Amino acid sequence: MIRHHPDETLLLAYAGGAADEALSLIVAAHMAFCETCRARVRKLETIGGSLLEDLRPVALSDDALDAALAKLDKMLPEKPAPRRAYGASARAGATIKNGTPDVLRPYIGGDLRDARWRRMGPNLSYLPLFRRGPVTARLLRGVPGAATGMHRHAGEEYTLVLRGGFRDVTGDYGPGDLQMMEGDMRHNPVADTSEDCINLAVTTGALKFEDWPHKIVAPLFGF
Amino acid sequence: MNALLGRVASERDRAAFALLFNHFAPRVKAYLLRLGAAPSLADDLAQEALLNLWRKAHLFDPAKASAATWLFTIARNLRIDAIRREKRPELDPEDFLPEAETPADDGLARADDQTRLRKALKELPADQIEVVQLSFFADKPHSQIAHELGIPLGTVKSRLRLAMARLKHALGEGE
Numbered sequence: 001m002i003r004h005h006p007d008e009t010l011l012l013a014y015a016g017g018a019a020d021e022a023l024s025l026i027v028a029a030h031m032a033f034c035e036t037c038r039a040r041v042r043k044l045e046t047i048g049g050s051l052l053e054d055l056r057p058v059a060l061s062d063d064a065l066d067a068a069l070a071k072l073d074k075m076l077p078e079k080p081a082p083r084r085a086y087g088a089s090a091r092a093g094a095t096i097k098n099g100t101p102d103v104l105r106p107y108i109g110g111d112l113r114d115a116r117w118r119r120m121g122p123n124l125s126y127l128p129l130f131r132r133g134p135v136t137a138r139l140l141r142g143v144p145g146a147a148t149g150m151h152r153h154a155g156e157e158y159t160l161v162l163r164g165g166f167r168d169v170t171g172d173y174g175p176g177d178l179q180m181m182e183g184d185m186r187h188n189p190v191a192d193t194s195e196d197c198i199n200l201a202v203t204t205g206a207l208k209f210e211d212w213p214h215k216i217v218a219p220l221f222g223f
Numbered sequence: 224m225n226a227l228l229g230r231v232a233s234e235r236d237r238a239a240f241a242l243l244f245n246h247f248a249p250r251v252k253a254y255l256l257r258l259g260a261a262p263s264l265a266d267d268l269a270q271e272a273l274l275n276l277w278r279k280a281h282l283f284d285p286a287k288a289s290a291a292t293w294l295f296t297i298a299r300n301l302r303i304d305a306i307r308r309e310k311r312p313e314l315d316p317e318d319f320l321p322e323a324e325t326p327a328d329d330g331l332a333r334a335d336d337q338t339r340l341r342k343a344l345k346e347l348p349a350d351q352i353e354v355v356q357l358s359f360f361a362d363k364p365h366s367q368i369a370h371e372l373g374i375p376l377g378t379v380k381s382r383l384r385l386a387m388a389r390l391k392h393a394l395g396e397g398e
Contacts, residue, residue, distance in 0.1 A: 007380075008384060016299075017299040017311075018358050018363055021309045021310060021311070024311055027312075028314060032314060035321050038320060039323045042322065047344070049292025049293070049294070051344065051359050052250050053291045053337075058253045058265075059252075060266050072240065075278065095318055
């Protein structure tokens with residue numbers, strides 16, 4: 001049961017296509033867990049359809065339709081697939097295998113078991129996925145009971161639980177739950193004690209730790 | 224439009240495709256121009272969007288989306304690929320994943336509701352429609368939209384939430 005969903009404005013940015021790759025990744029990975037947000041995004045996309053319908057048309061070149069029709073002949077005739085009723089062939093969790101949403105696999109190069117973790121102290125490890133300007137996407141892994149350390153944020157921090165769970169002042173988070181923290185909010189997430197906690201984290205600015213060891217060490221690891 | 228798309232899906236009907244092309248390709252081109260594509264690229268991508276529709280017509284479900292909405296998602300993904308040169312992480316549409324049923328689900332996709340949605344969009348206050356349009360037609364995060372409008376990010380988000388509430392209200396969701 002998912003308890004923490006993306007903010008509606010984030011879903012809108014994803015549906016509209018304005019969200020960058022990192023935010024799109026974390027929203028899509030959340031949607032792999034969450035049928036509520038799959039439905040929400042589909043609804044928000046209808047706004048895009050309405051706006052498209054109301055745009056003033058701009059004519060294409062004169063031969064555009066003929067050119068398109070000519071290409072139809074060259075395209076392999078796709079066999080008219082038997083119509084599947086929506087959801088009829090739905091495989092529960094089809095997009096999540098071994099705790100890894102399909103959308104994440106190309107970034108990890110496999111599933112969570114294949115991830116080549118880098119250690120960051122005794123309790124935490126991480127795997128950088130990509131960085132675009134100030135925006136970073138990475139996986140974080142904490143041993144049971146690991147604490148991240150009290151911090152604030154230079155930008156926004158989005159965290160999606162993939163496995164295990166964590167807790168901080170804002171609540172309890174389990175698989176599929178998405179947390180968003182903004183600059184002035186401070187927290188010290190602590191992993192649940194039952195198993196390793198693995199999260200997908202997207203940050204739009206550096207983390208600002210409050211205690212000295214973290215203050216010195218975190219920047220060395222690109223946090 | 225949905226019926227035409229159905230004919231493309233079931234009978235590979237070229238005449239139906241031509242009608243869809245004449246209606247949607249110029250709108251997709253307008254969409255791409257709004258997002259900064261050069262005219263020749265906009266032509267190419269608009270054609271590509273319609274060819275995609277031909278290839279993937281069997282995935283279209285008129286109970287879940289209008290033809291316009293479906294084409295919007297195709298055009299959106301094409302332009303992210305081609306103009307932004309980024310991938311768009313997306314669930315595989317062929318997985319046919321279940322979705323939560325909400326009161327609007329049986330409504331919003333229907334043609335009369337699409338009409339009501341368009342009317343509701345036109346009736347939004349200027350400051351709200353502005354941020355909604357920018358969410359779809361400007362390839363910018365909300366923080367940058369806020370910066371360019373000279374208003375705080377929180378104001379952009381609250382305008383969007385107000386707009387969403389009005390749109391839902393217009394569609395009888397009563398939130």
